[in-house]
Amino acid sequence: MARLSEQLAYLAKRARAAEGAADAAEAETREELAAKVEQARANAEQHAGELREKATDVTQEASSRWSEIQDRWRDHVSKVRAEVDQKQTERDAQRAERRAEYAEDDAVCAISFAIAAVEEAEYAVLDATLARADAAAVST
Numbered sequence: 001m002a003r004l005s006e007q008l009a010y011l012a013k014r015a016r017a018a019e020g021a022a023d024a025a026e027a028e029t030r031e032e033l034a035a036k037v038e039q040a041r042a043n044a045e046q047h048a049g050e051l052r053e054k055a056t057d058v059t060q061e062a063s064s065r066w067s068e069i070q071d072r073w074r075d076h077v078s079k080v081r082a083e084v085d086q087k088q089t090e091r092d093a094q095r096a097e098r099r100a101e102y103a104e105d106d107a108v109c110a111i112s113f114a115i116a117a118v119e120e121a122e123y124a125v126l127d128a129t130l131a132r133a134d135a136a137a138v139s140t
Contacts, residue, residue, distance in 0.1 A: 041081075048077065 021040075025033055051070070 044077075048074075 021036065025036070028036070
């Protein structure tokens with residue numbers, strides 16, 4: 001088992017890496033970000049599994065307090081993930097709503113354009129008919 005100072009150094013290194021990832025995330029595409037979110041979740045689940053295995057190995061030696069803390073942590077992680085999933089669902093719904101509004105706005109513009117085109121066509125036909133009537137009147 002690594003010395004406590006080594007574990008703290010690793011913790012600090014991971015915190016700096018997480019900070020760097022958070023800073024870099026602002027410049028990434030949605031697809032890149034979604035892939036990194038999934039990878040971070042997989043890593044967190046892997047480490048949680050390792051923690052559970054270690055805790056199982058030392059359960060007989062560990063105090064009931066440690067088991068209680070671990071249970072509370074597991075509950076906390078579950079709640080946080082549920083909240084993240086809920087917020088993602090809300091963001092997806094908001095995004096879909098905005099896309100629908102944009103599509104409706106595009107449809108309104110297309111309809112307005114079509115109405116203007118029909119009115120312009122009506123004007124052109126009437127003007128051509130008038131021009132033909134004027135030509136016929138001059139010819140006779």
